[in-house]
Amino acid sequence: MKDSLLAVARALAFVVLALALCGVIFEFAGYSAPEMFQSIADGAFLNPGAWEGSLRWAMPLFITATGVIISFRSGYFNVGAQGQFYIGAIATTFVVDFLNGYPAALVVPLCFIAGVAGGAVWALWPGLLRVRSGADEVITTLMGNFIAGLILIYVTGGVLKDPSGTGQVMASRPVAAAYRISSEVGLSPTIVGAAVVVGVLMWVLVNRTAFGVLAGLAGRNSTMVVWQGARMSRLGIAGFVLGGALAGLAGTIEVLGPNGRLVSGFLPAHGFTAILIALVAGLSISGAAIVSVFFGGLASASLYLPVLAGLPAAAIDIINAAIALFITARAAPGLGWLTARRRMIRGA
């Protein structure tokens, strides 16, 4: 308990440091930093109804983040959540587009299966390249993100294009009302239920099963796991596929839920934010549930800023990036007592 409290204090200290850096950048660019932070806080949590928006963004982010946690815990840096999210969303849209007219009880479950499978496939190939050949997964998954982004542009401008759409935004046909799992508010029982089920299942998997324990060890000491008789390659592939499947599930939820259609280049920061949530939470599922709300608030504020406060949404990207820059720090000059847990991610 004391350990985890220290870990939280440490994470908070570095988040504050990151926000200070952001303040400097805002002032340097000619914005008032206090005003910027005030507007962000308003948009995320303080304005009436802001909480609803934050929770709407937190749900899919939490689901993707649990996938990232599983991948990172099993010892691999799968940073391809964005691509896996896109492929899941694309697969879902294909199903909903081609089965249009069939009963919802058939189409909606198939959509979920397609999204999960799509995300899993997009994580499987970097996983195989990593485990079979040792090809660095950081680069292959990053390249996978770019390729998935181009596939998204291709399908929204081609096969899945909405013929009645304007030329400015390429998007698929809107999902028929019968198949939608939520309105634009995005807090329907289905979505909240999915997030809760995923959270509970993943918590059990990580903390109460042999797989979770072995995967957690694999991320820190692979030699020991091999000596225990487990197969690193199996754990690794399972971690990749599960991570991809969960990112794909988030893609399905976005398409059938609040988005209601597949839009070219939608939510470009989703995967990166999910990785941040996983790291800020110290790769703990229960921690990620809380941290998701914070980052969901930031995501919600990035829509609020340009429209209502007249400030650029890039401010949110900068805050996320600055947190990424500092969050894995293990030492702080003069803050030695905060680094009780020396290595959050396995060291050399």
Place this chain on the structure above:
Amino acid sequence: MEEFVIATLRYGTPLVYVTMAGVLAQRAGVWNLGLEGLMIIGCCAAVLGLVQTGSLLFGLVLAVALCVLASALLWFVVERLRANPIIAGLGLTGLGLGGTDLAVQAIYGSQATVNAPYGLPRLGPYFGDFGVLSVLVAAMPFVVFGLWALLRRTRFGLQLSASGEHPFAARSVGVSPARMRLIALCLGGVLCALGGAELALGSLTIFAYGMTAGRGFMAFSAVIFGAGHPIGSAAAALFFAIVGAIGIRAQLAFGDRVPNDLLLALPYLATVLGIWISARFRGGAKAASSFGELRDY
């Protein structure tokens, strides 16, 4: 054919400069995934400096200064705060992309691109068809061979390589690996600034949000593909450039018959292929198992 060579050099030159920055960092033992962010800072600072003051020199100096500053920040975070270089590098990349977006919006409002009045000096008619290329293209081979000579033929270069390969050995002869990493990252910052300036002002004269489009990550892959050797990595970067140029040619040749968006994915696919091939030949698993953490011993 000449057109194809020109297209390859246009695509490849910024990539080679940034790849050299990656080689320096890799040699010193830092996995620099911030290259993408440094490159976009270089693009943006060069164009904004030029547009705001009308002086190309000021633009270049601003680009170099900001890239070196950002590199030093990355060094502080990974060396002094012991952050994970991969995540910190991705953070720096995000900071570069977001920061340049913010800077453009702060100065020009919601405008997406900034046009510069003119670009880098060209080689001129003396070089025939190649005269349209910028002077940085001609300087590229000298930079690559210069870096090779620095790393393999000088005491400083060997000390720098030792700091990455065997920090304990470096320390035992009185070399500070931490300082070597700072120097390597800052020199890399200069190269990233030049690469960014070449991308924005070499053949185009424009800054657009996200114009680096993953080139920094490609450069990082070229470093891995080329095993951290300056000439091998530069060759890998040019290979990616050839694939990119083939994609551009194919768009012109086939028009609407092949999907353009999928042709744009060719360099990314080539990068995956390159990483896979180099891992198969060298057993790359060892390199990544440390998650890119800095080595002290």
